[in-house]
Amino acid sequence: MSEPARAGYRGYIGSRPVLGNRAPQAVQNLVVRDYCQRSGLQYLLSSVEYAMPRCYMMLNEVLAELPRLQGIVCYTLFMLPEAADRRREVYRRVLAAKATLHTAIEGQVLRTAEDIGRIEDIWLVQQALARAPKTL
């Protein structure tokens, strides 16, 4: 029996600042839609992460939905959990579901386990930069 067709790519946007920056939800949606259009991905209405710090309930909802989706398009990579073990659990669930994870701002794509190192390098450097001097 063939597998049922999977729907497209679920947008994932947020309602709290990321790295101290805020983008209106309408703008986040525009960026995600535009990314999907340019990448030939079928966009599905975005889930909006809750405002409470360190809450990832909506991300977990989308991850649970993954077997019926082709993937997720996050507004930005830095919406993923700050804790490395929780991020790695996200990557694991995406790959286990044979789905892909895209980040619209950075244009990063997680398709295979080999992509994890590249994405984590960006994350780790960003976290180090947060503790580095801010002026030249």
Place this chain on the structure above:
Amino acid sequence: MTGGFLSNEDRILGDAFLKDGYIIRAVEDRASLDRIQARMAELAAAQLKLDPPDDPKAFLDDIHSQVGPDKLNAFRLAMIAGINSEPWFRRAYYSLAEKTLASLVGNELAMQRRANLSIQLPGDESSLLPAHTDTWAGDSPFEVVVWLPLVDCRATKSMFILPPAANAKAAAKLSDYNDKGVEALYRDYEADARFLAVDYGQFLLFDQNLIHGNRVNAEKTTRWTFNCRFKGLFTPYADKKLGEFFEPITMRPQTRVGLAYKLPEGFQ
């Protein structure tokens, strides 16, 4: 409630709102409601290349015979763009609940710039809004929602809400559902959820800090409902900001005076 200063009518309405978290009333301007419904039916017919219907309510109720789930979101977005481009629409929408908003929220208000529209086809699983509060997703706790059906909405064709007592219990346990998800939250509090019967000719005004959402529409006809947020103009804003999401609609004269006022300068 504020002792002694509110009218008896305001006090009774306020007590009912605080007790249940919502109120359902007849619209305050029936002609505006009929105008909105008729225009929506015209827009839908035009989008589907059909003649304008003689019976807007029956046409909207039966839209699932014309639009399938695969085309629904594009159709819905076209409807939202169409009605929000009507210059009279937001004033008409406000007039449906004007006195109730003044009583429960205030007389200097900000209104959502673009009303949202929900179209829920019978049996369609693609348009679900799981259990949530708007505040969790970036709305201010000072906002209320005026929810307006264009058809009769009952049972699963309507929305559910948790009354304040059940909501307080659920919200206090929310972090327990971080991994289990909001569907598990709904299941645990399903017995407390109230599906609100709101017929055409009525509006629902509810506290969006309470957990609410919808389920698969198991009725035979299609749900058409608007939702639009209102808040006190000078109450705190959250992620939905003044200007980009809200606009002032009823600023009063002395507020304008105060905003323009400058203390005399030039002292050395």
